Amino acid sequence: MKRLLLTTALALAAMPALAERIFVSNERDNTVTVLDGTSMEVLKTIETSARPRGIITSHDGKLIYVCAGDDNRLDVIDVETLEIVQQLDSGPDPELLDVDHAGNRIYIANEDDAMVTVMERDGTIITEIGVGIEPEGMAVSPDDSIVVTTSESTGMAHFIDTEKLELVANTVVDTRPRHAEYQLDGSKVWVTSEIGGIVSVLDAKGFGVDKVISFEIAGVKPELIQPVGLRFSGDGTLAFTALGPANHVAVIDVATQEVLDYILVGQRPWHIERSLDDKYIYVANGLSNDMTIIEIESREALRSVPVGRLPWGIAVAHAPEG
Amino acid sequence: MIRLALFTLLALAACISRAAARDPDFSLTIHYVSRSYEAPLPLSLLEDPVEDDGLMGARLANEENQLTGRLMNQAFALEEHVVDLDAAFPDSALDAIVGGPRFVVANLEAEDLLALADHPDAADDVILNTRAQDMQLRLSECRANVWHIAPSWQMKADGLAQYLIWKRWESWFVIHGTSADDIAYAEAFARAAEKFGGTIVETREYGFEAGSRRIESGHQQVQTQMPLASREAPEHDVLIVVDTTEAFGDYMIYRNADPRPVVGTHGLSSAAWAKAYEQFGSMSLHSAFEKLAGRRITSADYLNWLAVKTVAEPAIRQKTADVPTIAGLFLAQDFKTPGFKGIGLNFRPWNQQMRQPMLIAWERALVSMSPQEGFLHQRHTLDSLGFDQPESACQLNGDRP
Numbered sequence: 001m002k003r004l005l006l007t008t009a010l011a012l013a014a015m016p017a018l019a020e021r022i023f024v025s026n027e028r029d030n031t032v033t034v035l036d037g038t039s040m041e042v043l044k045t046i047e048t049s050a051r052p053r054g055i056i057t058s059h060d061g062k063l064i065y066v067c068a069g070d071d072n073r074l075d076v077i078d079v080e081t082l083e084i085v086q087q088l089d090s091g092p093d094p095e096l097l098d099v100d101h102a103g104n105r106i107y108i109a110n111e112d113d114a115m116v117t118v119m120e121r122d123g124t125i126i127t128e129i130g131v132g133i134e135p136e137g138m139a140v141s142p143d144d145s146i147v148v149t150t151s152e153s154t155g156m157a158h159f160i161d162t163e164k165l166e167l168v169a170n171t172v173v174d175t176r177p178r179h180a181e182y183q184l185d186g187s188k189v190w191v192t193s194e195i196g197g198i199v200s201v202l203d204a205k206g207f208g209v210d211k212v213i214s215f216e217i218a219g220v221k222p223e224l225i226q227p228v229g230l231r232f233s234g235d236g237t238l239a240f241t242a243l244g245p246a247n248h249v250a251v252i253d254v255a256t257q258e259v260l261d262y263i264l265v266g267q268r269p270w271h272i273e274r275s276l277d278d279k280y281i282y283v284a285n286g287l288s289n290d291m292t293i294i295e296i297e298s299r300e301a302l303r304s305v306p307v308g309r310l311p312w313g314i315a316v317a318h319a320p321e322g
Numbered sequence: 323m324i325r326l327a328l329f330t331l332l333a334l335a336a337c338i339s340r341a342a343a344r345d346p347d348f349s350l351t352i353h354y355v356s357r358s359y360e361a362p363l364p365l366s367l368l369e370d371p372v373e374d375d376g377l378m379g380a381r382l383a384n385e386e387n388q389l390t391g392r393l394m395n396q397a398f399a400l401e402e403h404v405v406d407l408d409a410a411f412p413d414s415a416l417d418a419i420v421g422g423p424r425f426v427v428a429n430l431e432a433e434d435l436l437a438l439a440d441h442p443d444a445a446d447d448v449i450l451n452t453r454a455q456d457m458q459l460r461l462s463e464c465r466a467n468v469w470h471i472a473p474s475w476q477m478k479a480d481g482l483a484q485y486l487i488w489k490r491w492e493s494w495f496v497i498h499g500t501s502a503d504d505i506a507y508a509e510a511f512a513r514a515a516e517k518f519g520g521t522i523v524e525t526r527e528y529g530f531e532a533g534s535r536r537i538e539s540g541h542q543q544v545q546t547q548m549p550l551a552s553r554e555a556p557e558h559d560v561l562i563v564v565d566t567t568e569a570f571g572d573y574m575i576y577r578n579a580d581p582r583p584v585v586g587t588h589g590l591s592s593a594a595w596a597k598a599y600e601q602f603g604s605m606s607l608h609s610a611f612e613k614l615a616g617r618r619i620t621s622a623d624y625l626n627w628l629a630v631k632t633v634a635e636p637a638i639r640q641k642t643a644d645v646p647t648i649a650g651l652f653l654a655q656d657f658k659t660p661g662f663k664g665i666g667l668n669f670r671p672w673n674q675q676m677r678q679p680m681l682i683a684w685e686r687a688l689v690s691m692s693p694q695e696g697f698l699h700q701r702h703t704l705d706s707l708g709f710d711q712p713e714s715a716c717q718l719n720g721d722r723p
Contacts, residue, residue, distance in 0.1 A: 093606075112609055114389065132393060133386050134606050152603065153660070154390045155638070170393040172639055175660050176603075195658055195666040221703050223665050245664070 019319040020276045021079060023064050024284055024291055025052040026308025032066060033307040034082055037275065037319065040293070040305045044082045048075045054096030054138075055313040059103030064315050067094035069111065080320040088123035091115060096179075096313075098138045098147065100162070107147045107160075109135035116149050116158075118165060127165050131158045137180035137191065141204065148189050150177035157191050157200075159207050169207035173200045178228045179271070183254065184236035192227035192241055199227055199241055201257060213252060217262050220246045229271035229313075233296050234278025240294070242269035242283055249283055249292075251299055261299050265292040273314035284311035346397035350643035352630055354380045354402045355415050355438065356429035356453075362568035370617075376429045376452060377402065378615040379623030383630030385614070390638055398634060412438040423447050423645040427629045428468075429622070432456040439465040448649045450629040453622065456506060460673045460709055464716035469652065470675040471629045473594050475503075475510040477708035481680025481692035482585060482592035483514035484706070488694045491559035495582075496525040497552060497574070498564035507587070508564045518697065523556040530570040548577035555580065562586040589684060592692065595624035596683035601691075604662035628667075632659045632676070653719060663691075670705070673716040677704035 020037035030050055034043045049068030052075070056065050064077040067090065074094060076086040090097075093112035099105065105126070108117040114133050118126040132151025135158070139148045147160045150173070157180060159169040174196025181190045188210065189202040201211040215225045226244030232254065233240070239252040245268050251261040266285025269292070273282045280302075281294040290304040291311060354377065363371055384400035391398045403415050411434055419426075423446035428435050432454040438444055444467065451459065451470045459465075460474050486494070494515060498508035508525060515522050528551050552561060552574065561578050563586040565571035571588030578584060585591070597618055600608070607627070611619040619627075636651040637643055651657055652674075658666025663679050670677060682690040692707060699705040711717075 112606055132390060133610075134603070153386060153606070154393070155635070155660075156390070156393065158393075167393075172394070175635070175658050175666060195660045197658075197666070221698075223703055226664075 020316050021319050022273075022282060022291070023055055023057075023066075023077065023315045023317070024307045025055040025066055025312045025314075026289075026310060027051055027053055027286075027312040028310035029308040030068075031308045032064070032077065033311070035291070035305065035307070037316070040303075042307075045308065046077060046082060046084065048084065049073055049087065053312045054094065054109075055315045056097060056099065057315045057317045059099055059101060061317045064317065065097060065099070065106065067097055067108065069093045069095055074106075074108070079317040086123075088119065089125070090119070091117035091125070091128060095136050096138045098140045100140050100144045101142070102144070105162070107138055107140060107149075109138045109149050111136060111152075114151070116147070116160065129160055129165060129167065131160075131167070132156045132170070136178055139180040139182050139189065141182055142184070142186040146204070148180040148182075148191075150180050150191055152176045152178065152194075155193075157189065157202060157207075171202060171207050171209065173202075173209065174198050174212070179230050181230045181232065181239075184232055190230055190239060192230050194226045194228055194244060197222065197225045197227065199230065199239075199252070211257050213257055213259065215243060215246075215250055215259060215262075217243075217246055217248055220248070229269070229284075231272050231274050231281060234274060238296065240272060240274075240281045240296075242272050244268050244270065249281070249294060263294055263299060263301050265294070265301055266290050266304050270311075271313040273316055276316055276318060282314050282316070284314050286310050286312065344395065346391070347395050347641060348637075348643040349397040349399065350425070350634070350637050351399045351401055352380075352384070352425045352427055352633055353419050354400055354427045354429065354626070354630075355405070355412075355419075356403075357405045357411065357431075357434060358407050359431065362566075365568055365570075365572045372617065372620060374615070375620055376622035376626040377404070378611070378617075379619065379625065379627035380427055380429075380630050382611055382614050382623075383627040383634070386610075387630065387634040387638075390634070394638055394641075396638060396641070396643075400630065412441050412444070416441060416443050425633045425645060425648075426450065427452060427626060427633075429453045429626060432459055435459065435468065436463065436465070439468050446645070448633070448645055450632065452625040452629045455503070457510065457709070460675050461715045464673050464718060466674075466718055468674065469632075469649075469669060470673070471625050471632065473678060473680065474675065474708050475507045476513065477675075477678075478592040478680055479507065479510035479514040480517065480707045482590070482682060483511065483518045483520055484692045484694040484697050485590075485592075485682045485690050486560060486585070487518045487520060488690075488696070491583075492519065493521045493523050493556075493558045494560055494562050495523050495552075495555045495558035495580075496562045496564065496586075497528050498525070499567055499569050500527060500529045501567050503566040504564050507566060508562075511562055511564070511586075523558045526551075526555070528570065530573075544573045545577060548573050549579045552577075553579035558582060560585050563588050590682060590689060591684065592680045592682055593621050594628075594678060594681070595619065595621040596681040596688060597685060598683055598687050599662075599681050601688065602662050602664040607662055628659065628661050628676075631661075632667075635659050665703070670708075670711070671719040672711045672714055673709070674718060675708060677702060677707075679704060680707060 022035040024033045032046045050070035054067035066075040074088040091110045095111040097108045106119040132154025134152035137150035174193035176195040199213040224245040230241040248262040267287035283292040292304045387398035498504045697706040
């Protein structure tokens with residue numbers, strides 16, 4: 001414990017010159033907690049529309065998009081002023097979203113309507129694409145040519161051609177796929193299956209399942225291992241996935257696809273995010289209402305900080321200068 | 323909203339036309355079999371009796387299967403056979419569904435379920451029991467062609483009992499009705515008391531005449547009758563009311579002689595589904611169901627939805643409509659059906675009962691989900707609910723784990 005505290009102190013002392021702000025969506029509170037990335041103090045608790053879940057940073061780092069499922073819209077938060085500056089009609093029950101790398105298009109999973117909404121940056125809806133039931137995971141490929149969505153109820157990953165705006169492949173994965181994430185080199189798509197308890201690694205070109213990664217933690221019942229959020233380390237060599245009621249985050253070697261480690265975090269971790277300096281992984285713990293900070297290099301949980309009730313997702317952005 | 327609906331229609335139409343370009347890889351038909359049983363009327367005049375209880379759940383699952391099937395080039399169908407009570411059963415149902423083996427979702431009472439299961443024409447069928455909670459169907463009267471989606475009385479009683487013990491509400495006064503189901507459920511509470519360390523201070527049978535629903539100002543009579551029926555019991559922590567026929571359960575709440583909470587079939591209850599259940603993504607099931615049926619989803623709807631999904635899940639994944647193959651998959655080590663319970667649901671091999679958490683809830687809120695921590699089981703988290711393998715007279719499927 002002492003060692004841990006010491007590490008924490010060192011880590012905090014060494015914390016980045018790149019100051020960042022961390023945004024955590026709190027599903028039950030209808031708020032977003034904003035933390036200062038250096039002090040981990042709460043800068044502001046922003047009241048949002050109802051049921052905020054999916055949360056991402058815009059391509060230029062200036063805005064945060066929040067899916068407010070029960071109000072059928074996106075709240076757009078200004079990173080500098082921490083105010084909601086715009087609300088976009090997202091189609092029914094938005095759960096998760098992603099933007100392309102130029103920041104021109106927003107892709108939204110409409111959970112209740114088995115659709116993906118494709119939107120211009122200004123909120124103009126380009127089209128809606130029918131997919132499986134309860135779409136959730138959403139990921140734009142590094143070259144912007146494909147967007148992947150996962151449908152929780154149907155149990156598939158759907159690949160959408162972003163030029164033709166139509167489905168090009170539907171791949172069956174294990175039960176209740178929650179999240180899709182492109183490997184940084186774009187060659188694979190990693191899909192977490194919450195009830196299946198596994199991560200599927202899909203070939204980004206052929207769309208088939210290349211490999212299935214399973215988990216085993218001493219003393220934890222296998223049925224409690226429920227992967228949800230997933231992120232890669234900044235150098236692309238490690239994957240981190242939050243295992244839900246197993247209360248751990250798994251660390252996976254991307255090259256060998258072997259599980260290297262399990263890190264104990266708070267209760268029922270769901271979505272996670274990497275710090276901008278690539279040193280930390282932030283974990284939203286749904287049941288303990290806090291966020292755990294994992295140091296990537298040591299693979300240790302440094303500490304947890306309280307946020308709102310039922311924290312769901314996390315986004316990070318550079319703090320304004322000065 | 324109209325614009326949205328239009329888009330959806332266009333999107334679906336596009337899917338259909340693409341799929342129609344080639345024949346589906348397989349067609350899978352699920353037969354829904356039920357009878358026109360008379361459902362007990364709710365005691366309140368304001369509560370509408372539900373006519374299509376269960377069936378709408380099966381229909382919703384079928385629609386979901388069809389949507390998935392379009393993406394996978396697989397065809398799914400649901401054939402509905404609701405047989406009159408005065409028709410010969412199961413012949414009238416089986417005559418309508420010649421050929422086999424078949425998948426049959428059986429929304430049937432125990433006697434009809436066994437008649438169907440034991441019919442020679444149904445020997446190779448996969449029958450999914452979505453209604454009968456009788457314990458003997460999981461014990462001495464278990465059948466190799468019957469899979470239980472519905473939880474047993476024992477699973478429900480154990481789920482509630484675990485919560486009561488966790489609350490340290492350990493002494494229970496049981497009042498049960500006179501029907502066979504009432505007696506079976508009351509017996510299940512007695513076994514649960516023994517299993518988890520509760521004490522039943524008294525078990526009382528109560529034959530209240532149903533039908534007060536139609537009496538105006540019935541409350542005056544009820545107000546005196548309920549305290550009478552529940553008075554002079556030994557000291558207890560809770561009153562367990564077991565009234566499966568809706569004869570008096572609702573009347574007992576706030577009227578029992580001692581100031582003790584009412585649990586059981588009324589008040590705080592244990593079930594596969596609850597009106598107020600909103601956890602683990604289940605809001606999407608509520609809203610999809612309401613869109614289809616124009617009413618709230620019931621336990622029966624949920625169980626029939628779950629049965630149809632249980633067949634389709636492995637069919638979609640393994641790309642097969644073959645009945646014995648899918649039944650084999652039910653027993654696979656990694657078989658998991660998602661049921662909005664935060665845990666994959668699978669079958670106990672020894673009696674083919676679906677493992678599932680029980681929702682401990684009242685009308686407006688989920689209170690807990692059982693099993694409770696501390697009642698964990700050495701084999702499977704969910705096996706502290708219901709009859710465990712060592713105590714089961716039913717030993718199907720040999721030594722499969």
